[in-house]
Amino acid sequence: MDHQPPEVEYGVTPLEVMASMAGVDFVRAIFEGRLPAPPIMQTVEPFDSSAEPGVVVFHSIPGFRHYNPIGSVHGGYAAILLDSAMGLAVHSALPAGTGYTTLEFKVSFIKGMTRDTGPVRTEGRTLSVGRRAATAEARITDAKGRLLAHATTTCLVFELPATSPVGS
Numbered sequence: 278m279d280h281q282p283p284e285v286e287y288g289v290t291p292l293e294v295m296a297s298m299a300g301v302d303f304v305r306a307i308f309e310g311r312l313p314a315p316p317i318m319q320t321v322e323p324f325d326s327s328a329e330p331g332v333v334v335f336h337s338i339p340g341f342r343h344y345n346p347i348g349s350v351h352g353g354y355a356a357i358l359l360d361s362a363m364g365l366a367v368h369s370a371l372p373a374g375t376g377y378t379t380l381e382f383k384v385s386f387i388k389g390m391t392r393d394t395g396p397v398r399t400e401g402r403t404l405s406v407g408r409r410a411a412t413a414e415a416r417i418t419d420a421k422g423r424l425l426a427h428a429t430t431t432c433l434v435f436e437l438p439a440t441s442p443v444g445s
Contacts, residue, residue, distance in 0.1 A: 285322075288313030296437040300371035304328040311363055314439035318378075323399075331370040331403040333362055339390045339397060350390035355417055360383055362401025363413040367432050370406045376437045377411060382430035388423060395420050409434055 290312045295303055304311040308326040320343075335359060345351040359402035360382055367377050390397065401415040411432045417425045 285310065285318075286313045287316045287319055289315070292437060295376070297372050299373050300367075300375070301328055301330050301369040304333060304365050304369045311432070315361075317357060318361070320385075321354065321361075323358075323361075326370045328365065331366055331406070332401070333365040333369055334398065334400045335362070336398050336437060338395050339392060339394050341392045343390075344392075348378040348391075350392075350394070352384070352386055354390070355386060356382075356384055356428075357427040358417055359401075359415040359426060360400040360430070362399045362415040364392060364432065366401035366403050366413045366415070367406060367411045367430075367434075370403050370411070371434065374437055375434060377432040377434050380410075380431045380433050382428055384428040385428060386426050388419075388425045390425060394425075404429075409433065 296440035298306070302311070303406045305328050307314055308328060321337045323337050327333065339354055343350045343354040360379060363382065364377065364379060371377065397417050397419055399415060399417050401413055404412040404414055412430065412432050413432070414427065414429045416427045419425055
């Protein structure tokens with residue numbers, strides 16, 4: 278598969294814009310390019326992204342730029358994908374005016390990746406979303422459906438302020 282990532286604008290959406298949208302609408306707006314993609318995603322260049330309430334899926338291609346000193350893809354690449362998928366899955370299940378932050382996550386690396394792995398699929402799915410806490414899981418699989426890594430997270434859920442503080 279020869280994939281060229283689309284032109285993507287990276288940036289941070291103003292808090293008042295994020296707070297005004299239901300979570301699934303916010304995540305879809307990022308995936309569709311109507312809102313800027315988070316700058317961290319420049320490192321993994323996701324594509325073919327989708328969001329439903331409580332579930333997000335995106336694809337990425339590990340490359341040489343993701344290598345660690347021992348000649349394979351650094352675990353941080355998988356951690357970015359998994360943490361992003363779990364966080365966005367949580368966000369996609371939240372009502373307008375609500376935010377989240379990751380309290381902890383655990384990653385298990387099952388099979389190493391190299392630049393020859395090809396496209397990988399990351400799916401994040403909520404397990405429980407409450408008023409104060411949410412849990413989610415995510416999996417990375419290769420084109421043959423083999424599990425490469427998986428993770429779980431706990432997130433703090435909170436009300437977003439209506440406007441940004443002065444001077445920030």
